[in-house]
Amino acid sequence: MPEPNGIISVTPSISQGLQDYSHNLYSALSPRAAEFRMLCNVEYTYQNKSYAVSPIYGTNPISDALATVSAIRKFRPEVVHSQSTNLGLLLVLIACKYVFGFKLVLTPHSSKSHFDRPIYERLQTTIYNACDGLIWHTEQDRKRMLEAGVDTPQAVIDHGNYDFYTDYKSDISRTTARSELGVNDDSIVFLFFGYLREDKRLDLLLESFSNLPESAHGNAELLIAGQSIDDDLTSTYLDLIEEYDIADQVHTHIGFVENEDVPLYFEAADVLVTPYDTISESGVVNIGFAFGLPVIATDVEGFSESFVDGKNGKLVSPDNPVELTSALTYAIENESEMRQMGENNRKQSEENSWESIAQETLEFYETL
Incomplete structure (x- = not known):
């Protein structure tokens, strides 16, 4: 036609x-x-x-x-x-x-x-x-x-791309964002953002984060933001935080995040983590790319097609807490390399x- x-x-x-x-x-x-x-x-x-x-x-x-x-x-x-x-x-x-x-x-x-x-x-x-x-x-x-x-x-x-998200609160600094969210300005901050569903495997991330080696644990914090589709699931995650004794390093903001508040979380973060079981495409990852964040993602479907390990971030096997802990540790110990991956993602976002x-x-x- x-x-x-x-x-x-x-x-x-x-x-x-x-x-x-x-x-x-x-x-x-x-x-x-x-x-x-x-x-x-x-x-x-x-x-x-x-x-x-x-x-x-x-x-x-x-x-x-x-x-x-x-x-x-x-x-x-x-x-x-x-x-x-x-x-x-x-x-x-x-x-x-x-x-x-x-x-x-x-x-x-x-x-x-x-x-x-x-x-x-x-x-x-x-x-x-x-x-x-x-x-x-x-x-x-x-x-x-x-x-x-x-x-x-x-x-x-x-x-x-989701570059338009960078227009909201475009003048906000990393320090200001962290202050508003109660995050330590000197920490390496991992971000889990978006709907809380079983297939997105926040449970896996909590387990992997809790298993960080002692040398890395003190420098890391985990920021969780998004709307839950199941109150019982939310309770399970909150219980895991207590069980793993990581409450002092985990910041939870459960609920819908308005567009204008999205930059707070991405400006405050150093690394976006998406440990999903399955995915075709991810708006959350597109937001992360727009803000120049490196991504730790599972090597599944859409991620395996659009990600290059070592260029866009780190790819790990799905449902593998050992590999995910290793990737989190790598991000803490190799800040400059991860920062370069984030710059690659920002450039890729601009081109799309x-x-x-x-x-x-x-x-x-x-x-x-």
């Missing part, structure tokens, strides 16, 4: 990371389309921006479905691009594409669900084959879906522009 004139983005999620991604992508993409509109949640953070927004989601599934059909009937797009894998909404979009004749593109953001969704997982291949195009952020996701029998056209397009991501996305639309 030629370059589409009418494009609708479907972004019903209240996830801040997904809203950040969608806002940056469509800020760059919308000027390239004759008509563009985003259908988003009523709590969408970026309303009243440079592109047209219709906040229609958030009442109930039936109202959301009816509002979606009404918007598509009104705007008659040539492409509908969903950033959501909400099963009910996808079924509505699939039905609408046959009625209204648009191309349906889906960015699932991961070929593996982070939550227990047995019905969706059983229907996953069927749903993806009913779409006209799929966009992934890693080659491994694309290959996994090909092996599962998905024959819909698929593209692998990098995740853009949203303009190029938007152009690749439009070019994919044109192939459908």
Whole structure:
């Protein structure tokens, strides 16, 4: 198809990371389309921006479905691009594409669900084959879906940068950030940031941090910030901190972090740690790169494709507390090398522009 004139983005999620991604992508993409509109949640953070927004989601599934059909009937797009894998909404979009004749593109953001969704997982291949195009952020996701029998056209397009986070509180210093968060100005500070979920393995990080050698322990602190999805899980982590006797070196800020407060945590940190079991792409890592932090990450999926051990940080085997402790120790004992890795990440972030991501996305639309 030629370059589409009418494009609708479907972004019903209240996830801040997904809203950040969608806002940056469509800020760059919308000027390239004759008509563009985003259908988003009523709590969408970026309303009243440079592109047209219709906040229609958030009442109930039936109202959301009816509002979606009404918007598509009104705007008659040539492409509908969903950033959501909400099963009910996808079924509505699939039905609408046959009625209204648009191309349906889906960015699932991961070929593996982070939550227990047995019905969706059983229907996953069927749903993806009913779409006209799929966009992934890693080659491994694309290959996994090909092996599962998905024959819909698929593209692998990098995740853009999160440099815009550096604009919030751009004048804040490391010393000020640490003072506000109660962190020692002389310590090596490791940061765990984002949603607290089992697959992100904060338990592994706490164990590994507690096993630091005595020579390194006194120079290290751990900063934990993010919203928990499970109060019982939070209690488990807090109990582990007491059990490992590291309460004096661990700072917990459990709860949603507003965008304008994000720089506090990244400016205060020396190293970002992401010991996840599985990941396709990570907004948290993109924020870390924007702030020039080196990253200690597990050698899984998206990380293994986008990271070079020794250039971007340290890669360790998943579910391996010994390797993770070794990497934490290395960061403490090799500050200059880690600082250089952080500079590499900052440069890489600058090169990964949203303009190029938007152009690749439009070019994919044109192939459908």
